[in-house]
Amino acid sequence: MNTPKRGLGDKAQQTIQMAARGNGVSLLEGARILLSEGAISGKGAGQLRAFVDGVDRWHGAVQAAADHVRLAETILEESGYTAMWQADKTPEAPGRLENLKELVKALEQFENLQGFLEHVALIMDNETDEAGAKVSIMTLHAAKGLEFPAVFLPGWEDGLFPSQRSMDEQGLKGLEEERRLAYVGITRAEELCTISFASNRRVYGQWQSAMPSRFIDELPEEHVDVLTPPGLYGGGYGAAAPRAATIEDRAMKADVYNSPGWKRLQENANQRGMGQPRESRAAVIDLKAVSSFTEGDRVFHVKFGYGTVEGIEADKLDVEFDKAGPKKIVARFVVPADRADDVPF
Numbered sequence: 331m332n333t334p335k336r337g338l339g340d341k342a343q344q345t346i347q348m349a350a351r352g353n354g355v356s357l358l359e360g361a362r363i364l365l366s367e368g369a370i371s372g373k374g375a376g377q378l379r380a381f382v383d384g385v386d387r388w389h390g391a392v393q394a395a396a397d398h399v400r401l402a403e404t405i406l407e408e409s410g411y412t413a414m415w416q417a418d419k420t421p422e423a424p425g426r427l428e429n430l431k432e433l434v435k436a437l438e439q440f441e442n443l444q445g446f447l448e449h450v451a452l453i454m455d456n457e458t459d460e461a462g463a464k465v466s467i468m469t470l471h472a473a474k475g476l477e478f479p480a481v482f483l484p485g486w487e488d489g490l491f492p493s494q495r496s497m498d499e500q501g502l503k504g505l506e507e508e509r510r511l512a513y514v515g516i517t518r519a520e521e522l523c524t525i526s527f528a529s530n531r532r533v534y535g536q537w538q539s540a541m542p543s544r545f546i547d548e549l550p551e552e553h554v555d556v557l558t559p560p561g562l563y564g565g566g567y568g569a570a571a572p573r574a575a576t577i578e579d580r581a582m583k584a585d586v587y588n589s590p591g592w593k594r595l596q597e598n599a600n601q602r603g604m605g606q607p608r609e610s611r612a613a614v615i616d617l618k619a620v621s622s623f624t625e626g627d628r629v630f631h632v633k634f635g636y637g638t639v640e641g642i643e644a645d646k647l648d649v650e651f652d653k654a655g656p657k658k659i660v661a662r663f664v665v666p667a668d669r670a671d672d673v674p675f
């Protein structure tokens with residue numbers, strides 16, 4: 331609604347969101363309602379009116395069977411979307427403009443808009459076919475609010491996760507944000523979470539020794555099985571490592587970590603303080619966490635909408651959503667229903 335910028339402030343956008351939610355309609359229809367009531371004023375009202383009128387005009391062109399390629403070009407131009415990326419000076423801007431050109435070229439291969447949309451729908455159906463086994467790959471940020479029977483978390487190495495850049499630039503604040511992401515990743519698993527790290531990693535064409543992430547040591551031992559591939563910790567595949575020592579302590583006793591390169595890495599780490607700051611060692615998963623919600627509470631989730639809490643397990647909620655059905659959600663990803671308007675649409 332406000333991309334490209336149309337002079338709509340946070341308050342105006344929130345007002346549109348509230349109108350849309352209150353009437354059970356889209357943001358566009360919510361904007362129509364507010365404009366008809368005069369609830370939005372100032373510069374933003376004029377630009378919003380122009381956008382809504384533009385959508386109506388484009389919709390009319392579709393109904394009149396206008397040339398779909400020319401229509402796409404018109405929409406990109408009149409909406410200001412192309413101009414927005416032309417004015418953007420970030421490294422991503424040229425790629426975004428190229429994507430828009432490719433979209434127009436793709437439209438040229440079809441006789442009409444319906445044919446193009448049917449083709450896109452077919453491709454998406456093929457990509458989302460759930461008939462066979464598959465693996466979903468995503469970032470920790472994208473995984474928030476989702477859960478899976480089994481989750482694999484690779485790359486848990488100091489400097490990579492937690493990110494050395496994040497710690498260098500933000501210190502303890504950056505480390506805590508990385509720790510929260512670790513919590514998000516682990517709690518995506520309903521039954522099994524497998525965490526892995528490399529003893530050596532190729533970075534910019536050169537092999538570098540890697541130290542296991544400090545977050546691994548913060549996991550509660552009674553809920554962790556440490557599995558070691560041949561040679562990594564001196565045991566056979568699947569052999570559990572001793573519990574008395576930390577991951578780093580166990581690694582120090584393994585032959586693979588007694589190489590000259592590994593020793594140099596540790597010496598450099600001691601000299602430079604690599605991996606700092608280490609002051610905060612709070613557990614990644616707090617098994618004693620208690621949700622502030624109670625059974626019967628009405629809650630709101632940005633993706634699933636409104637629902638009712640029907641069960642609670644530590645910080646996880648069993649929620650029966652009005653439209654999405656039953657879901658198991660981490661409590662931090664929902665808010666009380668009466669605070670739904672505070673959540674970005």
